[in-house]
Structure formats: structure tokens, C-alpha cells
Amino acid sequence: RRRCLKGAWCMTVVDDGAFSGFAERARQRLPRLFADYVDGGAHGERSMVRNRAAFGKWGVVPRGLRDVSRIETGVRCFGQDWAAPIMLAPVGFAGMLHSDRETGAARAAKRSGAGFAVSTFSIDAMEDVAAVGGKPFAQIYVFRDRDLTRDMLARAASCGIEGIIVTIDTAITPVRERDVRNGFRHLARPSVRQLIGLAGRPRWSAGMLKHGMPLIGNLRPYTIVRGVMGQAREMAAQIDPTLDQAGLEWLRSEWKGQLVVKGVMHPDDARLSLDAGADGLIVSNHGGRQMDPSPATIEVLPRIAEVVGGRADIVLDSGIRRGGDVVTALALGATAVSVGRPWAWALAADGERGVVSAIETLTQEVRDVLGLAGLRDIASLRAAGPCALWRM
């Protein structure tokens, strides 16, 4: 039970799994309104809870009598080779959490061999993130003004980005009660209470002030207003709520590299995306931050994997907190997983170093579970499929 700024109680408690140490440290270091921004979900936060609870319904069956002296966690996904089946999901405003910002997180992903996606709402511009050299994906939206989208694509191509991720589950921005209580969206003109809250976290403010007032560097060319929240409001209003299959086909015609569709929760959306020419899918309910109530991603994955039938890579996110969750997702048809809050907490807790450590923690757990399941590598796990699992 945690007290929110305006006196109400946030009752939702979810298990942060292997990342609870990072999450705790992040909550200590961050001003409340940022901690709640990361932790929170839409409406009743039921999807967020369900994402975690649904993994509890699966076990991985222990196997012995097999040579597991060497375990390989490497995987090929979305045209890249990763050292583990893990990607860092796009997280908006991540650069507000620590002075290492998104470039620090991208460096951590590169050092650990994990995939990385830079959010549209990123404090560091995609050009700076790409300069780190880990071949990040640029997460984009289809904007009402198609020329803006075209410009984002041109920028991505010219800084050497090879893949884009288009998010399709944000046609509406739902109420997030914690953010409303904390006045998160009004941070452009902070109240006295908010200023006290910001100043009350000296380690965070010292880090931030080192670089002056942050801006959404990635959107700087398109915004005229000042301040992070002003920029965010201006650009969120640009997200095109009319986006449909034709819109996706348009995007396909504009972008020659890898095109990944993020926010797929229904087999028909998977089919539409592939028909429109998508190369990959991300099964995601945005970590419970959009539709509430939504089924858990692990619940809808098998039907989506069936429709895809191996034609495209599938990444699953929302609620991945343990190696067992990763193994479950891969056994049910995912090629890899991505994590959002875990790396945001790790960045807030300890910058680039924290993110490296978070990826290592999850990778080690994946290795433990694979080995104890008698599986030497990801290919054997994918071949075993649901036979490696137990419905609890």
C-alpha cells in the first residue's frame, strides 16, 4: 500500500520478480510522480495484475538425464542476433529517470547483446541512440500529419536504423489514475507540491540538473511549445486514431527495412498486419497501460502464434519478470520477449550499469530454467514447445 500525492491509496501491488531490488531502489530515488508514471497502468490496473498472474498458471517441467553442460541462450529475431531472447521495449521519457538517459540504456543493451527500441517520446534523439552502435529499433507512431511520420522515417534511415516498430494500441490515451492524482501531465507548470516532490529526491535532481531541463530530444524538430509535457501533449494529439490496414500498407510502402507491429492482441490483427507486409509482431497490452481490462499477453499468444504459423517473428511483452516467464513465452510460440518497466527501474536505480545488471539477471534465470528443463538452447525449447510446460 503506497500513498499517492493527493492522499488516495494506490492499492495495486504486483510482484516485480527478479527486478524487485531495482524497483525498490527506483521508488526511493525517483520523485513520486515519475515512480508512479513507470509503475502505473490504465483504469483499474487489472490488466497489469493479470499479466503477472497468468504466468503463475504455467510451470516448466524439470528434466534430467540430458547433457546440459553448455547452454546457449542466443537467438535470431527481427533480423538481428541477440545473446539472449531479450529486447528492451520502447519506454517514453526514460531519459527523465536517470542522467545516463536512453543512450546509457542503449549502451547497456549493446554490451549485453540485447535488442533495444528507442521510443518516439525519448529524451535522447534517435540519432544519438543510434550513434551508440547497437542497431536500435525506432518506435514510431503513424501521425495525422503523414509528412511528420515520413520525416521520422527519413531520420531513422539516415542514422542507420534498420527496423521500425509501429505501435498500434494507442489510438486512445486512457486515464491512468496515478498520473491524474500526481498531475503528471501538468508538469510543464509544476505546482508547489510537485516542486517539493522533485526537490525531495536530491540524487535524482542533481543528476537531472547536470544537463539542464530535459526535453523530448527525439521530437524537438516538430514541437514549438516548451517543456517535456507540453511537447508530449502536442505530439500525442498527432497520433492518428484512424490508422487501419490501409494506413499500415502506406507505412509499408514508405519504409524498406524491418517493419514490426506492436500491440497485437487478436489473431485478426496479426493476420491484417502480415497481409499489410509486416515482418514481425509484438504481442503486447502495453504493460496494462492501455486497454483495461485486457487479457494477459501469455493467454492470447497461442492463438496468435497459430495464425502466424512461423511466417514472422513474435516478441511478447507485458509482465515478463522471471526467466520462467521467458521460457513459458517461447514454449508457447514467441521468438523472444521484451521488458519495459524492468529496464526503466534498473536505469533509475543505477543508470547504464543497472540496465546491464538487469539484463544479466534475466539471462541467468533463463539459463537456469533451460538447463533444469534439460534444454541446451532456444531451438530445443522451441521444438519442445508446450510439451516443456505444465498447466498448473
Ligand code: FNR
Ligand atoms: C511504455 N510503453 C511504451 N510503448 C510504446 O510503444 N511507446 C512508448 O513510448 C511507451 N512508453 C512507455 C513508458 C513506460 C513508463 C512504460 C512502463 C511502458 C510500453 C512498453 O513498450 C512495453 O510494451 C511494456 O512496458 C511491457 O510491459 P512491462 O514489461 O512493463 O510489464
